[in-house]
Amino acid sequence: YKFKSGEKVDAIIKIGKNLVPIDSKFPLENFKKYLDEEDSKAKEDLRKKFITDVKKHINDISEKYILPDEGTYDFALMYIPAENIYYETILKDESLGEERSIFSYAIQKRVLPASPNSLFAYLQVIVLGLKGLQIxxxxxxxxxxxxxxxxxxxxxxxxxxxxxxxxxxxxxxxxxxxxxxxxxxxxxxxVSEDTPEELPEKAASKKKLP
CATH class of the missing domain: 1.20.5 (Single alpha-helices involved in coiled-coils or other helix-helix interfaces)
Structure with missing residues (x-):
């Protein structure tokens, strides 16, 4: 899907009236090196580089694809292509807690990390949430x-x-x-009944005075 800026997101899903951008260009180069490396110090350096790559990728997704003015929701999904990568990036709990900080960093940027197993569940939650909002x-x-x-x-x-x-x-x-x-x-x-009858006229036969 191509935006006005010319940037292309790997996929979009239309839910309701708006779009959910989904990016699948997850940085894997340093992660593969990290898995193959046997030296502990070099392995730790590669892990840090990998974390830096992931945070940069999160920034890119947030800046390029979360565009409400062009019809997207105010969040995007970052697809991580394998469960073991998702585990190492998001779920693994080490003493420094840096992997967990990646998740917190992503949430701050409105980017939701999703694995093959969690992607569909995320979409279901989004749909149910929007229905709940409509209700x-x-x-x-x-x-x-x-x-x-x-x-x-x-x-x-x-x-x-x-x-x-x-x-x-x-x-x-x-x-x-x-x-x-x-x-x-x-x-x-x-009053009408008590009114006296009209008096008779004086007789004209009164004797006249001499």
């Missing part, structure tokens, strides 16, 4: 949506209760006004 994001989105819905429901409930209070008050006012109107009508009828 977490989905759960967070659902939680946020439910929170917003709960807030909207709370506001609607408050408005509904206020409206109900207004309706109750309006009905109470209406009932009071209706009762007052009934009382006023009753009084008006009583």
């Amino acid at each position: 977490e994001k989905s759960a967070q989105y659902i939680f946020q949506s439910l929170s917003r819905l709960q807030g909207d429901l709370g506001r609607f409930k408050n408005d509904f209760q206020i409206l109900g209070t207004h309706l109750v008050n309006a009905k109470s006012k209406f009932d009071d006004a209706d009762k007052r109107l009934d009382r006023f009508s009753d009084k008006l009828e009583l």
